[in-house]
Amino acid sequence: MTDERFATMIGNLLRTGVGLSAALAFSGGIWHLAESGRGIAHYSRFAATVRGPGALAHLPGPQALILAGLLVLIATPVARVAFSLVAFVLERDRVYTVCTVLVLAVLLYSIGTALW
Amino acid sequence: MSVSVFTAVVFAVSTLAGFLGALTGLGGGVVVTPVLTILLGVDLHYAMGAALVSVIATSSGAAAAYVKEGFSNVRVGMFLEIATTLGAVAGAHLTAVIPASGLAVVFGLVLLYSAWHSTRAIPGGGHRRPDPLAARLNLNGSYPTVDGVTHYQVSRVKAGFSMMFGAGLLSGLLGIGSGALKVVAMDQIMGIPFKASTTTSNFMIGVTAAAGAGIYLSRGYIDPGLAMPVMLGVLAGSLAGARGLATTRSRVLRLVFAAVVGVLALEMLFSGVTGRI
Numbered sequence: 001m002t003d004e005r006f007a008t009m010i011g012n013l014l015r016t017g018v019g020l021s022a023a024l025a026f027s028g029g030i031w032h033l034a035e036s037g038r039g040i041a042h043y044s045r046f047a048a049t050v051r052g053p054g055a056l057a058h059l060p061g062p063q064a065l066i067l068a069g070l071l072v073l074i075a076t077p078v079a080r081v082a083f084s085l086v087a088f089v090l091e092r093d094r095v096y097t098v099c100t101v102l103v104l105a106v107l108l109y110s111i112g113t114a115l116w
Numbered sequence: 117m118s119v120s121v122f123t124a125v126v127f128a129v130s131t132l133a134g135f136l137g138a139l140t141g142l143g144g145g146v147v148v149t150p151v152l153t154i155l156l157g158v159d160l161h162y163a164m165g166a167a168l169v170s171v172i173a174t175s176s177g178a179a180a181a182y183v184k185e186g187f188s189n190v191r192v193g194m195f196l197e198i199a200t201t202l203g204a205v206a207g208a209h210l211t212a213v214i215p216a217s218g219l220a221v222v223f224g225l226v227l228l229y230s231a232w233h234s235t236r237a238i239p240g241g242g243h244r245r246p247d248p249l250a251a252r253l254n255l256n257g258s259y260p261t262v263d264g265v266t267h268y269q270v271s272r273v274k275a276g277f278s279m280m281f282g283a284g285l286l287s288g289l290l291g292i293g294s295g296a297l298k299v300v301a302m303d304q305i306m307g308i309p310f311k312a313s314t315t316t317s318n319f320m321i322g323v324t325a326a327a328g329a330g331i332y333l334s335r336g337y338i339d340p341g342l343a344m345p346v347m348l349g350v351l352a353g354s355l356a357g358a359r360g361l362a363t364t365r366s367r368v369l370r371l372v373f374a375a376v377v378g379v380l381a382l383e384m385l386f387s388g389v390t391g392r393i
Contacts, residue, residue, distance in 0.1 A: 014180035029344040041122035046159040048336025066340035077322040106201040110330030
């Protein structure tokens with residue numbers, strides 16, 4: 001695979017991730033405002049009510065849709081790193097395969113803390 | 117305040133913060149948090165969670181545009197991301213033990229330094245002794261100029277790597293992209309040309325922020341109702357700001373914005389010291 005094709009694919013991956021995430025968050029946001037726009041906003045005191053992807057199951061529809069958008073956003077750089085890993089493996093670049101595996105491991109650990 | 121009004125106000129100030137962040141080169145994430153906490157009374161942890169999410173959006177959006185130009189050094193980025201992601205995970209874990217007022221003080225200091233740093237002229241990388249480690253790691257790169265491809269060599273790899281751990285630590289600790297520190301590490305320490313440093317930094321910010329975001333999610337810092345207007349606003353504002361950056365080159369304007377950010381930083385510092393945050 002040429003470097004330029006690789007760069008184009010990474011660019012498209014990032015654009016798609018951000019676009020999809022913004023679209024999901026925006027639709028969820030409109031729905032959220034239509035349903036509970038008259039309620040009172042309370043962000044002045046911290047209460048950890050939404051903890052990770054597991055919250056998708058119990059959150060009301062609009063908030064779950066926004067959270068899905070945020071999860072797509074967080075997954076976008078992770079997908080970019082996974083994509084780089086494939087490229088380095090194909091190039092048989094052993095040093096950078098190891099580097100990329102390390103970065104991916106740290107990312108998966110961090111996201112893992114939200115899953116379990 | 118009702119949810120509708122609050123969301124509209126948050127969207128408006130986030131758009132402005134994203135715009136200011138892009139124009140000053142500070143990044144939207146570091147500007148939006150003090151605005152949310154000081155002006156709107158949002159809890160610092162919620163503000164940090166929303167800001168960190170917006171950092172991923174702006175970084176990925178900008179990187180998508182830069183990646184094809186051939187300035188960013190993918191190998192330097194990936195190698196240094198080992199340090200920034202580890203730092204981000206450590207920083208995000210530290211938010212559980214450091215009280216909010218302590219975080220506010222660190223935030224104020226970092227913001228003050230960044231505002232001061234953004235007003236200075238762009239420094240040159242200078243000629244330094246190439247690091248043999250850079251050759252072994254295949255870090256030396258090239259970028260296109262009007263006169264053809266320019267090659268450069270990377271120096272002080274270990275010092276740059278350590279500095280990147282610090283940049284990642286602050287990213288996870290404060291919910292910011294810490295792009296300024298990343299650029300300092302690459303441009304001033306490792307001697308990477310400025311344009312390559314800034315685009316590679318942008319490339320790295322999203323991955324660093326994602327490493328902190330997983331832990332922020334597990335701690336409940338990322339609330340959908342707040343993160344939605346912040347993320348959409350900062351993204352829209354910084355896209356507009358990046359365009360404005362290309363057309364307006366007024367140094368006075370940048371100084372005024374830096375002063376505004378400096379005032380926010382002092383306010384943040386003061387709130388932390390007096391325990392109001």
